[in-house]
Amino acid sequence: MEKSKLGPEPLIMPMPALVVGANVNGKPNFMIASWCGIAAFKPPAITVAMNKARYTLKGIRENGTFSVNVPSCEIIKKTDYCGIYSGRKKDKSQIFKTFYGELKTAPLIYECPINLECKALHYLDxxxxxxxxxxxxETYITKGCLTDGKVNPEKIDPPVYIRSTMKYHRLGEVFASAFNVGKENGDTRNPETILSNNIGGLK
Ligand SMILES: Cc1cc2nc3c(=O)[nH]c(=O)nc-3n(C[C@H](O)[C@H](O)[C@H](O)COP(=O)(O)O)c2cc1C
Structure with a gap:
């Protein structure tokens, strides 16, 4: 298959569109971050790549705490607003209804179905x-987004961001099962067993 070189760029696809929150000068401020990832399982940890100019970064440094919130497509307008305007020029503290948890200084968003309350561990320049x-x-989820105690992605309805087209997408149809479709013939283990073996080895 022929390839074209694009030059080095962080082209991964798709990306999340998450809302990161921090208190800046005592007031909640929010921005979108799609350059996010999971860092570890124990301790449960997440990464956010934040441009040095972000006002939200100032708040994270002030308090050592922040939130990462998974929005639903329903609130994309408010979410995108937080990615367009900086808290340096616009007061974004009233855009969402906020609440606080264990850490007391990481503003969490009620309207977002999932909220991660985080303590900053490392800053890599x-x-x-x-x-x-x-x-x-701590992790919070809107009660209606659970079905039989499991997180229901259709109820969460998270936007997905594609950088090359600068568009938000909805999740598409299920087309295969993870830890399953790639199994060798005769492998009778169920996906949950394979998953827990993967994690178990790292505990
Ligand atoms: C879809 C989308 C994704 C973004 N992802 C990031 C990101 O991962 N890191 C970052 O520093 N800025 C990102 N931004 C830009 C910030 O959200 C934006 O500059 C925001 O206004 C910063 O707000 P603040 O200055 O109040 O912190 C993104 C913006 C959009 C629209």
Whole structure:
């Protein structure tokens, strides 16, 4: 298959569109971050790559705490607003209804179905960006988004971001089962067993 070179760029696809919150000068501020990832299972940890100019970063440094919130497509307008305007120029503290948890200083968003309350563990200077590693202290989910105690992605309805087209998408149809479709013939283990073996080895 022929390939074209694009030059080095962080082209991964798709990306999440998450809302990161921090108190800046005592008031909640929010921005979108799609350059996010999971850092570890124990301790449960997440990474956010934040441009040095972000007002939200100032708040994270002030308190050592922040939130990562998974929005639903329903609130995309408010979410995108937080990615367009900086808290340096616009007061974004009233956009969402906020609440606080264990850490007391990480503003969590009611309207977002999932909220991760985080304590900043590491700041890695990557020149344009600071890579923040945050330990997840508590995870909150809107009760209606659980079905039989399991997180229901259709009820969460999270937007997915595609950088090359600058569009938000909805989740598409299920087309295969993870830890399953790639199994060798005769492998009778169920996906849950394979998954827990994978994690178990790292405990
Ligand atoms: C879809 C989308 C994804 C974004 N992802 C990031 C990101 O991962 N890191 C970052 O530093 N800025 C990202 N931004 C830009 C910030 O959200 C934006 O500059 C915001 O206004 C910063 O707000 P603040 O200055 O109040 O912190 C993204 C914006 C959009 C619209």
């Amino acid at each position: 990557m020149r344009t960006h600071i890579l923040i590693v945050g330990e997840i202290i």
